[in-house]
Amino acid sequence: MIKLALRGARANLGRLILTLISVVLGVAFVSGSFVLADSLRSIFNQVSEDAFAGVDAQVRGASNDMNSTNGETPRFNDDVISAIANLPEAEYTEGGLFSFERAYTIDANNEVVRPTGPPVFTGSWSGPSPVSSFRMIEGEPPTGQQVVIDPVQAERGGFVVGQEITVSLPTGEPEVFTLSGTIDFGEGGTGGAFFILFDLPTTQRVLGLPGQIDSVVVSAATGVSPDELVTAISAVLPDNLEAVTGEVVIGEQKEDFGTFINIFGNVLLGFAVVVLFVSTFIINNTFATLVGQRTRMFGLMRSIGASGKQIMQMVFIEAGSIGIAASGLGLVGGLGVASALKRLFSSAGGEFPDGPLEIRTRTIVVVIIVGMGVTLASAILPALRASRVTPLEAFRTGGRASRPLTVRIALGSAVLLLGLVFMAIGMFGNPGGTSATLALIGVGGALTFIGVSMLSAMFAGAVAGFIGTPVAALRGVTGRIARGNASRNPQRTSSTVTALMIGLALISGVAVLTRSILDSFEEVLNESISADLWIFETNQGLEFSGLLVEQLAELPEVDQVAGFSPTAIRIGDEVLTATGFDSTTGTSVVNMGIIDGTAEVGRNGIAILDSVAEERQLAVGDQLSVEFEDGFVTTLNVRGIFDDAAIAGADWLIDRDLSREHRITDAITFAGLTYAEGVDPAVGRAVVEATTAAFPQLSVQDNTEFQEEAEGQIAQLQVVITALLVLCLVVAFFGIVNTMVLAVLERTREIGLLRAVGMTRRQLQSSVRWEAAIISLFGALLGVALGLLLGWAAVIAIPDSFVSKLGIPWGQLVVYIIVGGLLGVVAAWFPARRAARLDVLEAISTQ
Amino acid sequence: MTAAARIVNGTKTYGTGDAAVTALRDVNVQFSGAQFTAIMGPSGSGKSTLMHCIAGLDRLTSGDAFIGDTRLADLKDKKLTELRRTEVGFIFQSFNLVPTLTAEENINLPLSLGGRSGDREWIDTVIDTVGLRDRLSHRPNELSGGQQQRVAVARALASRPTIIFADEPTGNLDSNSGSEVLAFMRRAVDEFGQTIVMVTHDANAAATADRVLFLNDGEIVHDMANPTADRILDTMKSIGS
Numbered sequence A: 001m002i003k004l005a006l007r008g009a010r011a012n013l014g015r016l017i018l019t020l021i022s023v024v025l026g027v028a029f030v031s032g033s034f035v036l037a038d039s040l041r042s043i044f045n046q047v048s049e050d051a052f053a054g055v056d057a058q059v060r061g062a063s064n065d066m067n068s069t070n071g072e073t074p075r076f077n078d079d080v081i082s083a084i085a086n087l088p089e090a091e092y093t094e095g096g097l098f099s100f101e102r103a104y105t106i107d108a109n110n111e112v113v114r115p116t117g118p119p120v121f122t123g124s125w126s127g128p129s130p131v132s133s134f135r136m137i138e139g140e141p142p143t144g145q146q147v148v149i150d151p152v153q154a155e156r157g158g159f160v161v162g163q164e165i166t167v168s169l170p171t172g173e174p175e176v177f178t179l180s181g182t183i184d185f186g187e188g189g190t191g192g193a194f195f196i197l198f199d200l201p202t203t204q205r206v207l208g209l210p211g212q213i214d215s216v217v218v219s220a221a222t223g224v225s226p227d228e229l230v231t232a233i234s235a236v237l238p239d240n241l242e243a244v245t246g247e248v249v250i251g252e253q254k255e256d257f258g259t260f261i262n263i264f265g266n267v268l269l270g271f272a273v274v275v276l277f278v279s280t281f282i283i284n285n286t287f288a289t290l291v292g293q294r295t296r297m298f299g300l301m302r303s304i305g306a307s308g309k310q311i312m313q314m315v316f317i318e319a320g321s322i323g324i325a326a327s328g329l330g331l332v333g334g335l336g337v338a339s340a341l342k343r344l345f346s347s348a349g350g351e352f353p354d355g356p357l358e359i360r361t362r363t364i365v366v367v368i369i370v371g372m373g374v375t376l377a378s379a380i381l382p383a384l385r386a387s388r389v390t391p392l393e394a395f396r397t398g399g400r401a402s403r404p405l406t407v408r409i410a411l412g413s414a415v416l417l418l419g420l421v422f423m424a425i426g427m428f429g430n431p432g433g434t435s436a437t438l439a440l441i442g443v444g445g446a447l448t449f450i451g452v453s454m455l456s457a458m459f460a461g462a463v464a465g466f467i468g469t470p471v472a473a474l475r476g477v478t479g480r481i482a483r484g485n486a487s488r489n490p491q492r493t494s495s496t497v498t499a500l501m502i503g504l505a506l507i508s509g510v511a512v513l514t515r516s517i518l519d520s521f522e523e524v525l526n527e528s529i530s531a532d533l534w535i536f537e538t539n540q541g542l543e544f545s546g547l548l549v550e551q552l553a554e555l556p557e558v559d560q561v562a563g564f565s566p567t568a569i570r571i572g573d574e575v576l577t578a579t580g581f582d583s584t585t586g587t588s589v590v591n592m593g594i595i596d597g598t599a600e601v602g603r604n605g606i607a608i609l610d611s612v613a614e615e616r617q618l619a620v621g622d623q624l625s626v627e628f629e630d631g632f633v634t635t636l637n638v639r640g641i642f643d644d645a646a647i648a649g650a651d652w653l654i655d656r657d658l659s660r661e662h663r664i665t666d667a668i669t670f671a672g673l674t675y676a677e678g679v680d681p682a683v684g685r686a687v688v689e690a691t692t693a694a695f696p697q698l699s700v701q702d703n704t705e706f707q708e709e710a711e712g713q714i715a716q717l718q719v720v721i722t723a724l725l726v727l728c729l730v731v732a733f734f735g736i737v738n739t740m741v742l743a744v745l746e747r748t749r750e751i752g753l754l755r756a757v758g759m760t761r762r763q764l765q766s767s768v769r770w771e772a773a774i775i776s777l778f779g780a781l782l783g784v785a786l787g788l789l790l791g792w793a794a795v796i797a798i799p800d801s802f803v804s805k806l807g808i809p810w811g812q813l814v815v816y817i818i819v820g821g822l823l824g825v826v827a828a829w830f831p832a833r834r835a836a837r838l839d840v841l842e843a844i845s846t847q
Numbered sequence B: 001m002t003a004a005a006r007i008v009n010g011t012k013t014y015g016t017g018d019a020a021v022t023a024l025r026d027v028n029v030q031f032s033g034a035q036f037t038a039i040m041g042p043s044g045s046g047k048s049t050l051m052h053c054i055a056g057l058d059r060l061t062s063g064d065a066f067i068g069d070t071r072l073a074d075l076k077d078k079k080l081t082e083l084r085r086t087e088v089g090f091i092f093q094s095f096n097l098v099p100t101l102t103a104e105e106n107i108n109l110p111l112s113l114g115g116r117s118g119d120r121e122w123i124d125t126v127i128d129t130v131g132l133r134d135r136l137s138h139r140p141n142e143l144s145g146g147q148q149q150r151v152a153v154a155r156a157l158a159s160r161p162t163i164i165f166a167d168e169p170t171g172n173l174d175s176n177s178g179s180e181v182l183a184f185m186r187r188a189v190d191e192f193g194q195t196i197v198m199v200t201h202d203a204n205a206a207a208t209a210d211r212v213l214f215l216n217d218g219e220i221v222h223d224m225a226n227p228t229a230d231r232i233l234d235t236m237k238s239i240g241s
């Protein structure tokens, strides 16, 4: 039986290979996701371990649930260094100060040197020591007006050790430092992050934090365990500080990186699952067709004594051998996918640290299970069908009766309905937790697609006939034949294009959502923004010094200027984000839609989004107890209710004077300003730009530029997502090739007849291609229609503060439909050639 | 006047070396216009091969095949296809029609493949002759075997080819439908001056032709004019089939 099955697999090698490719793509994506995530995890684990290798204990400000949300760690007075160094348990003691994104090196072209993905750290380093995070690669540790950086940054900026480089500083005053050397963490490099390191006094000076540090790292004296060291240190620490072992620090670091990598890996896996899902339709279609074509053979085998079970086994063995092959190839392909993904993200602005790709046992096991599972599962129905072939069917000619359409319609409708219900619960119900929502939407979406695929067989013939009408009219009899063939086997047409349909549905759904986001954004900008200029960090909207607001306010050309900074606050026992803004000037740059009271909340006031106020039953005149990240508690008066959360950036608004006093840094995420009356915009802008020149990481943009920039960024995200989804189209492509090869084979005799009565090779090719074009246009139309539906559902499900109106990118959708059609034409290239090359006589005499 | 089609010293060998089979041995034959010729012979005697080679579906190993004045060996695939479309009509034993096209579209197929609409009046005459007027919009699977073969005959006639080849056109039909189809072919020759060459195993069918060629082992062993069923059967016996 096994031999027979394998022989069957070999006999159909060509089409099985095509099927194989579609499984391999899905499996490779799964394996690639694991490989990439695992490799990143290893690199970052290595980085964490290298960085804290010699550290037995670390002292830090006790962080609470509020300041841990914004990256910066609490600062404290540097006099603890000597207290700790004096302990007999301590061998080396070193205080340090670090900050995110506060300084940048400037290259010869006066451009900021920056990594595109990972952060830039500014901090202190006192040279190699047992507790040092860094190792010297070249040159000397920094002292005084000297700086060391990582080698990647040095290369990017074209810096050589010994030269003078300009560093832009948080205070807005660039200074020239001598590059005294380069550093990294060890084997793992720096994980892609940029470092700009000075000695501690210089760091404190340039960060504007004299006498402040944020950590002390200590190594234990011989014979002292890390735990003993921690105990000894804790005894001399003030209340607001804590000591932990190096192991704890490494663990926390790994966890931090791990969280990010897990999210990233899971997103990739999500795409992989979609691709796999799509390929199950292709596998299923292939097996169904193969079983259909071999009905007679199965009948014959039944009549000479094979049991239905044996026939079923045969089909499963065939499927299993594909599954094994696909798993193996997919595993290896995963390496390719991983590096391709790395490149894709790099080209889209992300940056991955270099490191070897890693295949873990877990990956191998998962890939084999997935590859086998998907293939076997797709073969279940065809195998069942094969097992039900009766001996009589060996002698019956012509097709067997397919399952009655009513059953299919009922089943398809049920599945579709179930899918829609699941999605609705996921979107509008509150299933509890993001993962539950995602699971419901995912399963619902899958069921919806299956349902539509089943139902589409119902109208595939008619619609394909309709689409083919212009083709028939334009291309004459060649077109008529193409149209006839496209609509003659609706079930096959519909299952062939399911992959295309799903791929395009997702892609156009994303396009609709993107357009909607942009349209909503544009509306917000037009209605709520009165600023003449915006200032923000170019790449990622990172924070920058709030000092700039004061500097701009002094310009005679500027009328009003307001900075905005997100601030963690606690109300009751909930940690929330409030936006701190300059409440006296803020309303002149944005309009957050005050519906009651005022936006000028003042130092002891707060404004609330209407829906939140309603939920919490708060109104103007009420009082609220609010805690800040430094532990300061105050009572704020509700002064205003607003209705536009998009522009406020948060549900709560407080005054920036209040927020800056209780935040670790005085940083803002953006600032807006208006020109003084009578100022020529060109002049005004020039003056503003002269001021911001000291902060080379900042962009100055007017509304239109701001909008264009946002569009560009969102469009880029769309490109990345679409690129990932394009893999579905690749799978779909092979599905179409597969079907067309099968169709040509099945119609060999008909092709022979056509050629005999005078159809030229060219005409034959053209008719096969048109057939594929019609089929795939059908899939594309269905897909884009579903995509519109998906996009619309998403717009409804996503809060209005993010997307408030449906935007339909007609141009893009039309392009997708055309691409879908062309996909069919290209997919039919090989089958069409094959058809054209058939020997006429042989074709006619085929049984 | 040149013959509608002819073969000069035609030899056809399949395969090479030990496996070589000679299907035609130095055959010389011509089919004159407006004549109905039947080809008979035992299975494997080379009847189909002869037809395929002269109809441009296959090439001779040596010798020449002509349709009218055109030497088939001179034509590349494209020209040969065009020739089949315009100068040759085909009627096969079964599966003669394209299942996705209606009867009418099938009849017009060779013409529409050439981008021509043909002589409408003539096609109407053909359709009426074969009695298919009320079946024109039907698809092949809605037609009986006999009706399908009649559509095939109409298709072969529609483009007024120089010559029509029919390979056992009645082989799959009951005797009634068979004789109907034969009657149409006969009428096409008598009334429209069509040239037809038909391979058949049936002596009665062959008897409706003007001339019967007998093939054995790749050679024409007998050429009978004005055949009758009895004479045909006698000849067949003498060949030993």
Ligand SMILES: Nc1ncnc2c1ncn2[C@@H]1O[C@H](COP(=O)(O)OP(=O)(O)O)[C@@H](O)[C@H]1O
Binding pocket: B014, B015, B021, B022, B023, B041, B042, B043, B044, B045, B046, B047, B048, B049, B050
């Ligand atoms: N494609 C082919 N390859 C090899 N031998 C062939 C081929 N076609 C026909 N033959 C052989 O040529 C001889 C004549 O065949 P054919 O013309 O089909 O005979 P008929 O039509 O009289 O039954 C037979 O011996 C047959 O086996």
Ligand SMILES: [Mg+2]
Binding pocket: B047, B048, B049
């Ligand atoms: Mg024959």
